[in-house]
Amino acid sequence: MDDQAKGMKKQLERLREEALRRRVEFAEARFAAVRHSGLMLQDGRADRVAAGERAGVGVRVLVEGAWGFSSSESTAYPDWVSCLESAIELARVSAARLEEPAILAEAPAVVDEVGAIFALDPRQVPLERKLAAVRGYEEASACYAGEHAANLMTGYSDAFQTEIVCNTRGTLVSSESVRTAIWHAITARNGSVRQRAREMRGEQAGFELVEATPAAELSVKAAVRAVALLGASPAPAGRFQAVFHPSITGLLVHEAIGHNAEADHILSGQSILSGKLDTKVAADCITIVDDATIPGSWGSYRYDSEGVSGQRRMIVENGVLKGFMHSLETAAKMSVAPTGSARADGFLHRPIVRMSNTMILPGEMSLDELIADIDVGILLRGGQWGYVWCEKGQYTCHAGEGVMIRNGQLAEQVRDVSISGMTLETLANVLGVSRDFELRMPGNCGKNGQSMPVNGGGPYVRVREIVVGGQG
Amino acid sequence: MQAGAEFADASVESGRGISVSVEKNAIKSSDARLWAAVSVRAFFGGGTGWYSISGIAEEQAREAGRQAAEMAKAAEPDPDFVDLVSPSPYPEIPGLYDPGLAAITPVEVAAWVVGNIDSARAVAAEAIVSGGASTGSREWALVNNLGVNVTQRTTSASVSAHAVIRHDDDVGSFFEWDAARRLADLEVDGIGARAATEALRYLNSRTVKTAVLPVVFGPLSSSGLMQGLCAAASAEEVQRNRSFLIGKKGDRVASEALTLVDDPLIGGGLSSSACDGDGFPHTKVTLVEKGVLRTFLHSHYTARKSGEQNTGHSTRGGIATTNVLPALGDKTAAEIIAEVDDGIYVALGSPVADTASGQVSALVDAGFRIENGELTHPLKNTMVAGHGLDLLQAIDAISSDYRAEPGRVLPTIRVQGVKVASGR
Numbered sequence: 038m039d040d041q042a043k044g045m046k047k048q049l050e051r052l053r054e055e056a057l058r059r060r061v062e063f064a065e066a067r068f069a070a071v072r073h074s075g076l077m078l079q080d081g082r083a084d085r086v087a088a089g090e091r092a093g094v095g096v097r098v099l100v101e102g103a104w105g106f107s108s109s110e111s112t113a114y115p116d117w118v119s120c121l122e123s124a125i126e127l128a129r130v131s132a133a134r135l136e137e138p139a140i141l142a143e144a145p146a147v148v149d150e151v152g153a154i155f156a157l158d159p160r161q162v163p164l165e166r167k168l169a170a171v172r173g174y175e176e177a178s179a180c181y182a183g184e185h186a187a188n189l190m191t192g193y194s195d196a197f198q199t200e201i202v203c204n205t206r207g208t209l210v211s212s213e214s215v216r217t218a219i220w221h222a223i224t225a226r227n228g229s230v231r232q233r234a235r236e237m238r239g240e241q242a243g244f245e246l247v248e249a250t251p252a253a254e255l256s257v258k259a260a261v262r263a264v265a266l267l268g269a270s271p272a273p274a275g276r277f278q279a280v281f282h283p284s285i286t287g288l289l290v291h292e293a294i295g296h297n298a299e300a301d302h303i304l305s306g307q308s309i310l311s312g313k314l315d316t317k318v319a320a321d322c323i324t325i326v327d328d329a330t331i332p333g334s335w336g337s338y339r340y341d342s343e344g345v346s347g348q349r350r351m352i353v354e355n356g357v358l359k360g361f362m363h364s365l366e367t368a369a370k371m372s373v374a375p376t377g378s379a380r381a382d383g384f385l386h387r388p389i390v391r392m393s394n395t396m397i398l399p400g401e402m403s404l405d406e407l408i409a410d411i412d413v414g415i416l417l418r419g420g421q422w423g424y425v426w427c428e429k430g431q432y433t434c435h436a437g438e439g440v441m442i443r444n445g446q447l448a449e450q451v452r453d454v455s456i457s458g459m460t461l462e463t464l465a466n467v468l469g470v471s472r473d474f475e476l477r478m479p480g481n482c483g484k485n486g487q488s489m490p491v492n493g494g495g496p497y498v499r500v501r502e503i504v505v506g507g508q509g
Numbered sequence: 510m511q512a513g514a515e516f517a518d519a520s521v522e523s524g525r526g527i528s529v530s531v532e533k534n535a536i537k538s539s540d541a542r543l544w545a546a547v548s549v550r551a552f553f554g555g556g557t558g559w560y561s562i563s564g565i566a567e568e569q570a571r572e573a574g575r576q577a578a579e580m581a582k583a584a585e586p587d588p589d590f591v592d593l594v595s596p597s598p599y600p601e602i603p604g605l606y607d608p609g610l611a612a613i614t615p616v617e618v619a620a621w622v623v624g625n626i627d628s629a630r631a632v633a634a635e636a637i638v639s640g641g642a643s644t645g646s647r648e649w650a651l652v653n654n655l656g657v658n659v660t661q662r663t664t665s666a667s668v669s670a671h672a673v674i675r676h677d678d679d680v681g682s683f684f685e686w687d688a689a690r691r692l693a694d695l696e697v698d699g700i701g702a703r704a705a706t707e708a709l710r711y712l713n714s715r716t717v718k719t720a721v722l723p724v725v726f727g728p729l730s731s732s733g734l735m736q737g738l739c740a741a742a743s744a745e746e747v748q749r750n751r752s753f754l755i756g757k758k759g760d761r762v763a764s765e766a767l768t769l770v771d772d773p774l775i776g777g778g779l780s781s782s783a784c785d786g787d788g789f790p791h792t793k794v795t796l797v798e799k800g801v802l803r804t805f806l807h808s809h810y811t812a813r814k815s816g817e818q819n820t821g822h823s824t825r826g827g828i829a830t831t832n833v834l835p836a837l838g839d840k841t842a843a844e845i846i847a848e849v850d851d852g853i854y855v856a857l858g859s860p861v862a863d864t865a866s867g868q869v870s871a872l873v874d875a876g877f878r879i880e881n882g883e884l885t886h887p888l889k890n891t892m893v894a895g896h897g898l899d900l901l902q903a904i905d906a907i908s909s910d911y912r913a914e915p916g917r918v919l920p921t922i923r924v925q926g927v928k929v930a931s932g933r
Binding site: 080126127137231 | 529534536538542543545546561562576580585590615619620637673680719868870890892893896928929
């Protein structure tokens with residue numbers, strides 16, 4: 038913990054005393070700071086280097102069952118006291134329409150300090166070394182793509198985050214983390230046809246991530262996909278048997294199931310999983326966990342933004358819905374233990390229920406066995422993005438590429454395409470999952486205006502039917 | 510500049526915001542935010558160093574400047590960089606700052622959301638309402654070493670309601686919103702009622718047969734058709750070889766029915782401002798005229814690089830449109846729908862073309878089957894697909910009536926021959 042963090046910790050304790058004097062039911066003050074740096078290499082030049090630092094405080098109070106939250110991009114104590122006063126006033130505003138007073142689960146007070154884990158401190162790595170690594174990725178991609186390379190972009194970033202949570206129940210937790218990411222995007226061209234592909238690696242690690250990532254797993258992988266797509270046909274349209282690559286499984290489990298298993302969505306009547314606890318919601322081969330404890334994974338954390346330790350949470354076990362992700366408030370309202378799932382995006386936002394690393398667990402089948410009896414279907418790979426309408430369970434995911442399956446064999450490649458489905462139908466229609474497994478979808482999930490690092494993945498998953506939004 | 514940069518600009522921003530969020534027909538939380546930051550770009554040999562830091566005190570700005578200059582010197586030179594924007598007069602745009610809105614209290618914002626919860630439940634007692642309202646004010650200033658010195662003060666407000674109606678396992682839902690820069694332009698009442706009314710219409714949704722059909726994009730989805738075109742018209746995308754519009758300036762890229770003007774000068778417009786992110790004065794730009802692409806969208810850098818006229822679309826790091834206005838047609842939305850024997854209507858959805866490939870593959874978030882000129886049943890699990898240019902060329906009607914938002918015209922647009930993927 039650096040000197041600034043130590044000073045902020047003392048200020049938070051002082052603010053807690055101030056809150057206790059004002060006799061609020063609960064108060065929580067969070068100091069959050071980030072220092073980031075990055076560079077981008079494009080068309081052979083690293084002509085953009087960026088860095089920055091932001092810091093501030095967010096204060097949340099509970100007054101007579103109503104929440105108020107106030108934040109300020111300031112490290113000055115008088116501004117923090119103003120935030121406390123403002124939050125108390127805002128809680129009184131919230132009482133204007135309060136149907137069910139907020140309550141909080143009992144959780145033991147935690148006092149702890151957690152440092153960032155890394156082998157090579159990115160702050161100590163000279164820019165020249167970072168540039169050399171990024172240039173290596175670009176050169177390997179350019180070499181593979183040759184005359185088809187229309188545009189190459191390669192980026193590097195690292196971010197050191199500090200979050201100190203202090204509440205009136207005695208919790209005082211300081212967590213530091215570092216996330217390092219590298220990515221490569223290529224636009225390939227053949228005549229007027231342009232196709233692009235992107236690969237990213239991101240972990241809670243230092244510069245050792247870059248040293249351990251060969252170009253073959255990043256830029257060349259993207260180049261191979263983009264060049265192959267130049268000769269691919271448009272994807273078909275309609276309903277097809279489908280097999281999802283682990284990257285698509287990662288999108289599916291996050292969008293279709295994960296968001297519906299966030300307990301705030303359950304309590305607000307927005308989730309299709311409301312009222313379905315301990316009932317069958319998926320095929321027997323489906324087991325889903327959200328696990329914040331995986332060392333180094335992009336979505337992991339030791340403590341959440343309420344100072345509760347991150348955990349491995351069973352969501353669906355052998356097709357049966359077993360639990361949800363909880364904050365202190367949702368846990369109390371559903372009479373269960375908190376799961377350490379309340380996360381806040383910096384100091385400007387209050388904690389809300391979020392995922393961490395969400396995955397379907399692997400099974401026993403091989404990919405060959407999964408596709409063996411498919412007459413006509415599609416293997417979808419290169420998961421890119423997705424979203425869900427939780428209340429309807431209607432989701433969509435975008436695949437960077439597809440491969441048609443014909444008579445049990447992988448056949449011709451098809452271009453990028455979106456798919457859509459209804460969550461509960463898809464889960465019930467899973468026909469098998471593979472033993473091959475990947476958890477490699479580091480990204481940022483948006484919810485209520487907040488962006489949070491998460492990861493997702495799983496095995497290959499075969500589903501009986503999915504809507505493919507192609508043109509063919 | 511004292512730290513060795515050849516060119517530099519700095520933006521300073523501070524703001525405050527209030528938001529009241531709704532969850533299950535009650536106020537979930539009332540929040541306030543204060544932010545203030547400085548961001549400095551420094552240039553050396555064309556290489557850019559960029560540093561942002563919390564706070565707007567002079568010492569923080571100096572520190573950001575020093576850091577940015579050091580990074581610019583470490584960055585690789587960019588021979589395409591020429592200079593920064595020179596000073597020139599800025600247009601006056603009324604209605605971007607409303608003192609009444611800046612002074613609004615959290616209690617008043619809470620009253621808006623309570624009104625919308627009640628109006629939704631007056632339409633459907635079983636409605637589950639979420640959403641909320643927010644207001645904010647922002648002050649922004651930009652200076653550069655060539656003498657640009659511009660400031661802007663804006664206010665903003667938005668109100669939203671997401672209504673969910675459950676009848677056993679059948680769910681109807683809809684999201685409604687309104688946004689403005691001044692109170693007089695904001696509809697604070699009725700958002701909840703509209704969301705609930707629409708949500709009721711989306712019960713009992715079904716698929717349609719996968720087919721090639723005419724698709725009518727309503728006011729809240731039609732802008733997606735233009736978004737992909739505008740993103741691909743960014744000169745940065747074109748110069749970097751990433752756009753499906755490369756080589757198409759002066760060509761027909763859309764139906765003759767489509768004319769698009771980007772107008773950042775509209776009083777009270779949501780995306781209006783006196784200048785772009787580089788400090789270049791804003792002007793009105795015709796992007797597409799009767800289907801012909803008239804210009805790419807430029808920043809100062811891309812304009813210098815290509816020798817073309819700067820259109821003032823820099824976001825200080827990227828390129829984006831402001832208020833995009835499609836020219837209106839001569840049929841009403843109702844008449845456009847009435848002419849369709851067999852098709853679909855997309856109320857919510859984002860048919861945005863991929864900037865590089867031009868491909869569109871999008872979910873119909875909310876929509877209806879059209880049979881014999883009538884909206885018959887709501888849709889589920891339905892997608893639309895095509896190439897962005899093919900879809901734009903196949904536009905055969907743009908409505909004369911439209912949804913008006915401050916600075917925005919959102920008409921209904923019909924596209925013929927769209928691949929619709931859904932049921933068997």
